[in-house]
Amino acid sequence: MRIVLVGPPGAGKGTQAAFLAKNLSIPHISTGDLFRANISQGTELGKKAKSYMDAGQLVPDEVTIGMAKDRMEQPDAVNGFLLDGFPRNVSQAEALDVALQADDVKLDAVLDLEVPEDEVVKRIAGRRICRNDSAHVFHVEYKQPKTEGVCDVCGGELYQRDDDQEETVRKRLEVYHTQTEPIIGYYQAQGLVKTISALGKVDEVTAKAMEALGR
Incomplete structure (x- = not known):
């Protein structure tokens, strides 16, 4: 299967993408991974992307699209793939087609x-990250540490990232609604959209997604 995964920040796209890709035996292709791989390998597209990023500029669509196209043509993606974080806007969706x-x-x-937007804000603004290891993630409501402000794993200080503050989260949602959400209408016109609620436990959401995909 060839699938595009879309949803607002905080919807759990990365988590669901990993589970779905495994269940469907297809590669999970995320924009972040594409950028990191191309930059670390020193590809021409990676060099271009890095030059824009170093200058504090957005990477042009054609560079992102080029990376995605190269990745989708790899042997492991011949029978399908799951795109996460791409396309981000209608012009990228058209280029993908x-x-x-x-x-x-x-x-x-x-x-x-x-x-729901309020749930997105609650999920992201409630996150607390360990200063010693960013992989240690807690939540003020959903995954509370045993001792407030202290990482259960290593004892490091837990803090809230600037990107996770409510004001920033709401700005990220505005960007999503303006730039990315229109691709849902674009794909609805092609009869491709399957909408599911991302509320509930991870395995429950995965089961709903598999059912919507007819698997």
Whole structure:
């Protein structure tokens, strides 16, 4: 299956992408991974992306699209893939269609993870990260540490990242609604969108997603 995963910040896209990719035996292709791989490997696209990033500028669509196209043409993606974080806007969605048509393939589904805005804010603004290891993540409501402000794993200080503050989260949501959400309408016109609620436990959301995908 060839799937695009879409949803607002805090919808759990990364978590669901990993589970779905494993269940469907297809690679999980995330924008972040694409950038890191191309930059670390020193590819031409990676060099271009790094030059824009070092200058504090947005990486142009054509560079991102080029990276995604190269990745989708790798042997492990011949029978399908799950795109996470791409496309981010309608122009990227249109370019993706062109790239797939050139290879005589098409998307099977666009999975839309739906979460109320207040829940998104609660999920992200409540996160607390360990200063010693960012992989140690807690939440003021959903995953409380045994001792407030202290990491259960290593005893490090827990803090709230600037990106996780409520004002910043709401700005990120505005960007999502303005730039990314329109791709849902674009794909709805093609009959590809499957919308599910991303509320509930991780395995419950995964089960709903698999059912929506007909698996």
